[in-house]
Amino acid sequence: MLNPEICQKARFSRDPRFDGKFFTAVKTTGIYCRTTCPVSPPKEKNVCYYATAIEAANAGFRPCLRCRPDSAPGSPAWKGVNTTLERAIKLIDEGALQTGDLSALAERLGISDRYLRDLFKKHLGTSPKTYAQYQQCLFAKQLLQQTKLPVTQVALASGFSSIRRFNDCFLNQLKLTPSKMRKSAEEKANSLQLKLYYRPPYNWSLMSSFLMARAIPGLEWGSEHSYGRMFEWAGTRGSFTAKHIADDFRFDVTIEVDDVRHLKAIVNNIRRILDLDVDMQAVEQDLALSCPEGFTVKPGVRLPGIWSMFEAGIRAILGQQISVVAARNLVTILVSSLGESSGGKYFFPTPEAIADNELDCLKIPGSRKQTLRNLARHYLDSENPDDASAWLKLKGIGPWTVDYARLRGLSEPDIFLGGDLGVKKAMGQSGEALTPEEASPWRSYLTFQLWSLL
Known part of the structure; x- marks a missing residue:
């Protein structure tokens, strides 16, 4: 339950850290707003508070046209309450009920459709x-x-x-x-600009450095203030460029696509790659409590994503036991050799392009080439190829490869790369006895905290 006194202080402060954590509905106008709405704040007797936008809508309020509550950073009230509900909402946001019905979604989640309806009614009303x-x-x-x-x-x-x-x-x-x-x-119908907001802190300098150190020429691009890339999603092809606007806690994103039908899923994936929906303060609070007293948690360290699980897997295989620079060079050769070209840029190679290719362009052992082909064939033959646990059955793929792919291809928050040489080196440099298990469920963020020390 929301505490009205705390909500009142938060909305009067207009602190962006509260943006998206609750919404203010004004009884006299029938409108609900973000905590950062620029209009003069209404009197307390005329407002009520809701944890989510849909609760405010169910109560009969419409969204403000000035502050656009649909643009508020994501901080769902259900986060951490129920894993099944979290998965259901993620799948619905990706379009599960546009391409299928409720029964199919419930079956995918391993529950009955009645139980699924009960979960939504209980937590979202x-x-x-x-x-x-x-x-x-x-x-x-x-x-x-x-x-x-x-x-x-x-x-x-x-x-x-x-x-x-x-x-x-x-x-x-x-x-x-x-x-x-x-x-x-x-x-132009295929070009649009969106503003994607987040809640601070956000260490864009560290995020940008990490992404650009691994950026593949022709596939990705960026600068001190931006990052962009080519992409493919369910047959839709396009590109995006995200420019960081630090003063307004947002990214201005330009997207070009050849078909807008998958646009919402594409935008959600861009948000995941930039890690815009995490409550960074909550993560850092938990990490500070679980780490030794002498370990300093850097503010705003987020998870830089890779566009797809398949791409993350291929890049992880090519990066096994070699430096970041060497891995980047190998991926660059693969992309320029097998990726489809468009206007001087490249799309990441498809599973079809890799599965039956001799991969003579790569100067790597034959066994590693076969591992690349095995993963590509797995994506062509499997009904659920993104289930990385099944990858371990493929020769040449071990726990590090699987964990790295899950960390960056799915942005799972609780992956600790304990076997990574960089993580081991950072743990030695920190001079403190870290117990990664205590950092759960945020061990992915601990991994990047350690990498940031190198």
């Missing part, structure tokens, strides 16, 4: 279907306000199969019509 529709509408609202995509394209990108269905759902969920949010002017 709504049904899975209503939650999915509301998230679709919030994403559509973001596209309508921040881009100039045609309304038809916005509807498709948000997961709606028809304009009529989109208009009806939008009006029902947000109490507004899409036309009231529509910006004027024309823009």
